[in-house]
């Protein structure tokens with residue numbers, strides 16, 4: 001047996017394609033913030049991107065990216081550590097630290113790498129990383145990479161965390177790792193209790209704010225939403241969602257960021273974020289400060305969809321954010337619903353285990369127009385009787 005032998009017997013994807021129910025790697029031929037054109041020419045209302053503020057196609061952001069490519073080239077061809085650092089990266093760090101209210105920031109090439117850098121850069125054998133059961137894959141991978149011991153606690157269950165931390169307090173250095181906003185459920189972490197428990201047991205709290213940064217509290221994120229920015233020692237961000245670009249950052253105290261600058265392997269051994277991606281993130285950061293209405297608009301759009309989907313009889317969970325999960329049933333019914341919605345001109349994400357239990361992950365943006373949202377509602381209404389087992393009451 002070799003390590004590649006299992007590939008020949010991996011037939012799940014091929015079977016799903018043959019059944020016309022393969023929801024991954026779809027080609028999009030073009031898009032604006034609220035709609036997308038599929039490769040076969042169909043236009044769909046995009047209810048599945050993370051472009052929360054509608055900035056990825058904003059002409060100012062696109063223009064900033066183009067100018068940076070013209071000035072610095074298409075890529076930096078090296079890590080920031082050696083030859084890939086630009087004034088743009090440094091400038092973005094200064095403006096991120098100031099906006100998010102932390103002493104310092106470190107810009108990395110993706111949010112995934114920000115998590116790897118922060119957790120594996122600070123934790124090692126002998127330490128313990130406490131992970132929420134629903135933590136993002138990048139946080140799990142980071143904890144595994146660190147070679148620290150991993151202790152899981154039940155999702156958002158601070159009693160479980162407290163019990164587990166109290167058992168090891170004083171015997172190891174501990175980090176508590178959570179998402180600010182959970183990417184599949186759209187629910188928030190119980191930050192005040194997490195801060196209190198981490199402080200009580202001397203654990204370092206890290207909040208991955210990939211989905212809260214740029215969105216909650218006029219963009220200042222989950223920690224600011226709870227008024228706890230100074231009490232959270234480490235915050236990680238991505239630029240691939242509200243910032244409409246690619247890249248990531250770690251926010252923290254000066255000496256921690258300086259340590260990571262010289263010890264985070266995902267920063268030191270990977271090429272820096274491209275000039276255009278960095279300039280786009282910087283431009284988005286400036287726009288979101290100048291146009292805080294965008295955070296209100298995405299929240300209003302999501303509230304509208306939450307109300308409409310609930311009224312149609314869909315089960316939408318406990319989300320308070322632009323991410324709204326829609327429960328349909330098992331994997332096959334979820335895929336069938338996903339397919340029917342595309343036929344109605346509505347694109348959502350079909351999520352299957354192991355990412356999460358089967359659901360449609362819907363998400364909304366500040367740039368969606370009323371007309372687009374009504375089209376999305378009409379799509380959900382049209383397929384409802386085919387995809388929901390519960391009797392319709394609207």
Ligand SMILES: Cc1ncc(COP(=O)(O)O)c(C=O)c1O
Nearest residue numbers: 110111112136138183210238240
């Ligand atoms: C919670 C969370 N953290 C981190 C990441 C990784 O971000 P990036 O796309 O910048 O690598 C994601 C993206 O899927 C995410 O949802």
